[in-house]
Amino acid sequence: MAMSGVKLTESCMTSYTDIQKGKKNRYAIFLIKDGQIDVEKIGERNNGYSDFLNDLHQKDGDADDCRYGLYDYEYKYNPDGAESTFKSKMFLMSWCPDSSRIKKKMLYSSSFDTLKRAFVGVHKVIQANDKSDCAQDVVEDILRSTDRN
Numbered sequence: 001m002a003m004s005g006v007k008l009t010e011s012c013m014t015s016y017t018d019i020q021k022g023k024k025n026r027y028a029i030f031l032i033k034d035g036q037i038d039v040e041k042i043g044e045r046n047n048g049y050s051d052f053l054n055d056l057h058q059k060d061g062d063a064d065d066c067r068y069g070l071y072d073y074e075y076k077y078n079p080d081g082a083e084s085t086f087k088s089k090m091f092l093m094s095w096c097p098d099s100s101r102i103k104k105k106m107l108y109s110s111s112f113d114t115l116k117r118a119f120v121g122v123h124k125v126i127q128a129n130d131k132s133d134c135a136q137d138v139v140e141d142i143l144r145s146t147d148r149n
Contacts, residue, residue: 006111008118009038018042019072020090020121029055030068030115032107037068037115049073049136056095056134064097066108068115070122073143089123089143092116098129 018024027043029052041055049071058065070092078084094112096105116125124142128134 005035006032006107006114007036008114009036011039012037012115013118015039015042016070016119019070020119023072025072027052027055027069027071030070031058032066032111037111040067043071053134056093057131060101060104063101064099066094066096066100066104068108068112069093069095070119073139075140075143077144077147079147087147089146090119090121091124091126091139091143092119092122093126093128093134093139095128095134097131 012028012030015025015028019026019028024045025042026045026047028039029041029043030037031040032038043051043055052069052071056067056069058067070090072088072090074086074088076084077087092115094108096108116122123146126133126139126142132138
């Protein structure tokens, strides 16, 4: 796959660090603008998953648009015979709905590697092409599948 030549802005790495190390924010939404991947929106630490989806699912005119999302997901973990604890896992999502414009889809698909390589501490990478792929229970199942009981 040819490199798209898209670069990350400085603020992408800052927001990544704020979420990963600082635990300052819950999520960040990224878009490709003027040949760069840039931060579009930051989700406050007390924002929930539905806020994330609202910010992720944008329009390009009357068509659905593409975005990337980074989310620090917390859930209750009950290992066998031990008391439950909270786990936090970061996932990086590529939201490229089937209904979005073909040029957009190609751009976001070819540029996703740039983000994946930059965000080294991400536990899971999720490709979502349909709203059902982004549903909270679906995503949580994916994250839980890496737990060791």
